[in-house]
Amino acid sequence: MRIETTAVRAARGEPTDGWLRSDSGSNERGIPHVPGIDLSTTYGFHRSSSVAESMDALLEGAHDAPNPVYARLHNPTVARFEDALAQLEGADAAVAFASGMAATTALLISASGEAASRRPHVVAVRPVYGGTDHLLSTGMLGTQVSWVDADRVGDAIRPDTGLVFIETPANPTLELVDIEAVGRQARAGGARVGASIPVVVDSTFATPILQNPIALGADLVLHSATKFLGGHGDVMGGVIACSEEWAVRLRQVRMVTDGLLHPLGGYLLHRGLQTLPVRVREQHAHAIELAERLSSHEAVRSVHFPGYGEGDSELVARQMRGPGSVLSFRVKGGVSAAAAVVEGLRLITPAVSLGSVDTLIQAPALLTHRVVEADDRADAGVSDDLLRLSVGLENVEDLWADLEQALARAWASAA
Numbered sequence: 001m002r003i004e005t006t007a008v009r010a011a012r013g014e015p016t017d018g019w020l021r022s023d024s025g026s027n028e029r030g031i032p033h034v035p036g037i038d039l040s041t042t043y044g045f046h047r048s049s050s051v052a053e054s055m056d057a058l059l060e061g062a063h064d065a066p067n068p069v070y071a072r073l074h075n076p077t078v079a080r081f082e083d084a085l086a087q088l089e090g091a092d093a094a095v096a097f098a099s100g101m102a103a104t105t106a107l108l109i110s111a112s113g114e115a116a117s118r119r120p121h122v123v124a125v126r127p128v129y130g131g132t133d134h135l136l137s138t139g140m141l142g143t144q145v146s147w148v149d150a151d152r153v154g155d156a157i158r159p160d161t162g163l164v165f166i167e168t169p170a171n172p173t174l175e176l177v178d179i180e181a182v183g184r185q186a187r188a189g190g191a192r193v194g195a196s197i198p199v200v201v202d203s204t205f206a207t208p209i210l211q212n213p214i215a216l217g218a219d220l221v222l223h224s225a226t227k228f229l230g231g232h233g234d235v236m237g238g239v240i241a242c243s244e245e246w247a248v249r250l251r252q253v254r255m256v257t258d259g260l261l262h263p264l265g266g267y268l269l270h271r272g273l274q275t276l277p278v279r280v281r282e283q284h285a286h287a288i289e290l291a292e293r294l295s296s297h298e299a300v301r302s303v304h305f306p307g308y309g310e311g312d313s314e315l316v317a318r319q320m321r322g323p324g325s326v327l328s329f330r331v332k333g334g335v336s337a338a339a340a341v342v343e344g345l346r347l348i349t350p351a352v353s354l355g356s357v358d359t360l361i362q363a364p365a366l367l368t369h370r371v372v373e374a375d376d377r378a379d380a381g382v383s384d385d386l387l388r389l390s391v392g393l394e395n396v397e398d399l400w401a402d403l404e405q406a407l408a409r410a411w412a413s414a415a
């Protein structure tokens with residue numbers, strides 16, 4: 001199946017051997033066209049011995065069991081979303097959480113926390129999402145971080161390294177990291193210290209439609225499902241696609257630390273996947289157009305977009321199927337001019353978050369990356385006057401008209 005078909009059809013509980021062949025005769029039951037939402041927190045059982053078997057399987061991190069037992073161990077609605085997302089990423093499995101940060105938390109615990117072989121050290125490349133930066137920099141989960149340039153990942157690996165963390169395209173500068181090259185470095189660094197060091201890619205900006213990190217040698221792919229996967233700004237979630245072996249560890253962490261995705265969220269995210277390919281392609285066509293127009297506007301100092309950075313276009317061609325629909329830009333006149341642009345907009349919504357059907361704008365230094373120390377922000381290229389634009393499905397001419405009038409007014413008042 002091609003990706004559009006998988007997005008629409010995966011994990012809906014439809015017969016896989018054809019509708020007629022799976023006809024069960026005169027007493028057949030209708031198959032719901034849309035799978036139901038299972039809100040049950042607990043499940044009744046007939047025999048304690050068989051429910052105990054199910055419980056054992058789930059405690060060992062199994063994907064499912066005949067009896068889900070308790071909603072912290074398994075939920076069928078959430079599992080459908082996980083199965084569909086795993087298929088889209090070309091992964092064995094996926095494990096969903098209440099948010100992107102809950103997913104990152106569970107990952108850090110499972111990568112670093114195993115009692116016998118504690119590996120609390122994380123090698124990471126800036127910039128990453130502000131919350132992730134804060135979680136790693138403060139070490140509040142007992143991890144220690146080495147922030148390095150992408151070409152120093154191998155050298156930074158130590159005997160106690162448990163994880164390499166990268167984000168590409170990166171939030172909010174849209175910088176790209178070469179996933180294959182980092183994978184090679186992690187393997188070389190791992191060989192040097194005698195361990196296998198997993199690489200996780202936060203692929204939130206690319207979605208499974210534009211980038212599949214596992215095919216490029218990464219071990220785990222993380223998404224803030226709150227963004228493009230949900231796509232409508234009405235559900236929070238996070239998900240990690242990975243091998244079944246990693247999924248077992250993540251489920252075992254999730255069942256005791258919680259961070260569970262609510263079944264209603266699982267339902268909405270599964271539904272969101274159905275239109276994901278169409279939304280991503282249309283939104284990125286709009287973003288390509290706006291990035292070009294912004295680059296030639298007199299009030300704009302620079303535009304950051306995959307393919308615009310030095311040596312970027314070769315990497316975009318090699319590891320992505322398009323640049324995505326988030327861009328950032330700096331206007332001439334600094335922070336006050338940037339604020340004037342945001343305040344002058346009439347259609348585009350000033351708000352944090354991204355990946356929704358409507359266009360959103362914000363200044364990362366002021367909001368999403370506020371938790372990162374000012375010096376670290378500056379090092380990572382997140383200047384105070386940088387604006388991040390998440391381009392939606394509105395007509396691109398309406399979006400441009402709005403940007404143009406706001407830029408013109410800000411430019412006039414700065415001049």
Ligand SMILES: *Cc1c(COP(=O)(O)O)cnc(C)c1O
Nearest residue numbers: 099100101129171204224226237
């Ligand atoms: C938003 C975001 C996160 C955090 O996800 P939440 O769902 O807000 O917890 C992580 N990574 C990236 C790239 C993000 O944009």
